[in-house]
Amino acid sequence: NRNGIDFAVADLSLAEFGRKEIRLAEHEMPGLMALRREYSEVYPLKGARVSGSLHMTVQTAVLIETLVSLGAEVRWASCNIFSTQDHAAAAVVVGPHGTPEEPQGVPVFAWKGETLEEYWWTAESMLTWPDGGGPNMILDDGGDATLLVHKGAEYEKAGVVPPADENDSEEWQLVLETLRKSLAADNGKWTKIAEGIRGVTEETTTGVMRLYQLAAAGNLLFPAINVNDAVTKSKFDNRYGIRHSLIDGINRGTDVLMGGKVAVICGYGDVGKGAAESLRGQGARIIVTEIDPICALQAAMDGYDVQVLEDVLGRADIIITTTGNKDVVRIEHMAAMKHQAIVGNIGHFDNEIDMAGLQRYPGIRRINIKPQVDEWVFPDGKSILVLSEGRLLNLGNATGHPSFVMSNSFSNQVIAQVELFTKYQEYDKEVYRLPKKLDEKVARIHLDALGGKLTKLSKDQAEYIDVDVEGPYKPEHYRY
Numbered sequence: 001n002r003n004g005i006d007f008a009v010a011d012l013s014l015a016e017f018g019r020k021e022i023r024l025a026e027h028e029m030p031g032l033m034a035l036r037r038e039y040s041e042v043y044p045l046k047g048a049r050v051s052g053s054l055h056m057t058v059q060t061a062v063l064i065e066t067l068v069s070l071g072a073e074v075r076w077a078s079c080n081i082f083s084t085q086d087h088a089a090a091a092v093v094v095g096p097h098g099t100p101e102e103p104q105g106v107p108v109f110a111w112k113g114e115t116l117e118e119y120w121w122t123a124e125s126m127l128t129w130p131d132g133g134g135p136n137m138i139l140d141d142g143g144d145a146t147l148l149v150h151k152g153a154e155y156e157k158a159g160v161v162p163p164a165d166e167n168d169s170e171e172w173q174l175v176l177e178t179l180r181k182s183l184a185a186d187n188g189k190w191t192k193i194a195e196g197i198r199g200v201t202e203e204t205t206t207g208v209m210r211l212y213q214l215a216a217a218g219n220l221l222f223p224a225i226n227v228n229d230a231v232t233k234s235k236f237d238n239r240y241g242i243r244h245s246l247i248d249g250i251n252r253g254t255d256v257l258m259g260g261k262v263a264v265i266c267g268y269g270d271v272g273k274g275a276a277e278s279l280r281g282q283g284a285r286i287i288v289t290e291i292d293p294i295c296a297l298q299a300a301m302d303g304y305d306v307q308v309l310e311d312v313l314g315r316a317d318i319i320i321t322t323t324g325n326k327d328v329v330r331i332e333h334m335a336a337m338k339h340q341a342i343v344g345n346i347g348h349f350d351n352e353i354d355m356a357g358l359q360r361y362p363g364i365r366r367i368n369i370k371p372q373v374d375e376w377v378f379p380d381g382k383s384i385l386v387l388s389e390g391r392l393l394n395l396g397n398a399t400g401h402p403s404f405v406m407s408n409s410f411s412n413q414v415i416a417q418v419e420l421f422t423k424y425q426e427y428d429k430e431v432y433r434l435p436k437k438l439d440e441k442v443a444r445i446h447l448d449a450l451g452g453k454l455t456k457l458s459k460d461q462a463e464y465i466d467v468d469v470e471g472p473y474k475p476e477h478y479r480y
């Protein structure tokens with residue numbers, strides 16, 4: 001706690017560097033800057049207490065300061081143990097006008113290389129406000145903040161936190177431990193927090209899946225906006241963002257030449273499409289694995305070889321998971337890989353690759369090459385390189401997606417926050433998407449910033465294709 005701000009970051013003296021990069025990023029984030037201008041005298045988030053759980057990067061710093069400029073009070077944590085950029089975290093705490101000695105910014109609880117135990121402490125700190133109350137809005141990425149509030153409230157209702165099962169992951173055991181401690185200290189805390197929340201806006205495919213599961217079971221405690229499925233989010237961030245940041249992560253992690261190598265991309269959804277394009281751009285020979293015949297056929301038509309993982313392990317130099325599913329690369333796969341094959345995941349959680357199985361493999365040896373790069377040596381001397389311990393490598397080994405694409409995603413986030421905060425009474429405890437018109441607005445701003453010129457529909461043409469001259473231009477079922 002310094003100057004009335006509680007925080008936990010690596011080093012406040014990095015704030016000056018962070019501020020310089022934030023200044024450059026602001027120019028590359030025209031959507032967020034346009035929203036700041038649009039709402040400059042309106043403060044639609046006045047009274048909002050936003051608890052955010054999203055990779056604490058330079059781009060996120062611009063998002064946080066946009067929320068603040070719209071009137072919100074904000075507390076922040078990262079949604080991944082490796083994704084924080086420490087200079088960005090420091091700059092957000094210090095704020096644009098503060099100093100490391102007298103910070104004037106936002107409480108941030110995030111540093112690169114948290115332990116899992118520390119991670120859940122940062123999550124609880126971000127959700128616990130200094131006056132003992134909670135947030136009235138959540139901004140989530142992957143759903144961990146939402147999960148903590150829901151599980152906390154559920155166990156408070158039951159009066160007990162269930163004991164960990166021996167099959168539970170280490171991470172889940174830590175969630176239970178966090179909730180057990182908070183239940184002992186203040187039984188009722190999470191129920192109160194949940195009651196005060198007007199809504200959550202969710203950033204990514206995996207978090208959205210969790211929200212739909214909660215809503216289907218009738219267990220969602222507040223309304224949610226699915227930001228991921230805004231077209232200007234998933235068809236841009238998940239694809240073009242990954243096209244940029246996947247090879248960035250592989251390069252910074254390994255510096256291996258990708259041209260001519262055989263790269264397997266597991267999953268050909270939005271992220272998989274960007275991943276395949278990313279590696280093809282380097283001249284890698286791409287193989288795609290899929291379970292969905294439609295996405296598999298798309299991959300084939302895009303010119304990729306569609307195979308099953310088991311059949312290509314002897315040839316694969318690089319294996320990347322992008323599925324959002326679990327147990328995609330299993331221990332038997334890793335044991336059969338080529339010497340020094342590179343294995344990484346870019347989906348939200350680390351369970352796509354069986355890291356627990358790797359650690360338990362009899363006689364296995366781990367050699368840490370540098371932070372977020374490990375060589376795992378099998379007893380026969382063959383080794384594989386695993387990036388970011390199986391966590392999303394574009395944020396663990398590099399700096400995630402660049403500003404311009406995140407400006408699209410985060411403009412949708414800000415619009416969704418304003419919508420739910422100001423109109424929460426109009427929403428049920430369900431999952432909603434933003435209206436297409438707002439999606440088109442986000443696209444317009446970014447097209448403009450790139451110097452693109454949009455053709456204007458004539459009234460006559462608009463009538464002929466049955467749309468309004470001002471949009472929206474496509475029906476809801478259109479897929480882009």
Ligand code: NAI
Pocket residue numbers: 204205206207234237238266267268269270271272289290291292295322323324325328346347348349392393394395400401
């Ligand atoms: P998506 O649903 O569009 O694509 C996933 C694809 O994987 C689907 O086509 C599915 O059929 C396929 N799949 C599922 N199980 C499979 C298996 N066992 N083997 C092969 N293919 C399988 O989802 P999207 O939007 O591409 O997101 C994927 C993951 O990436 C999610 O966890 C999401 O949260 C995360 N994400 C990560 C980002 C990052 O910066 N690292 C950015 C955006 C999303």
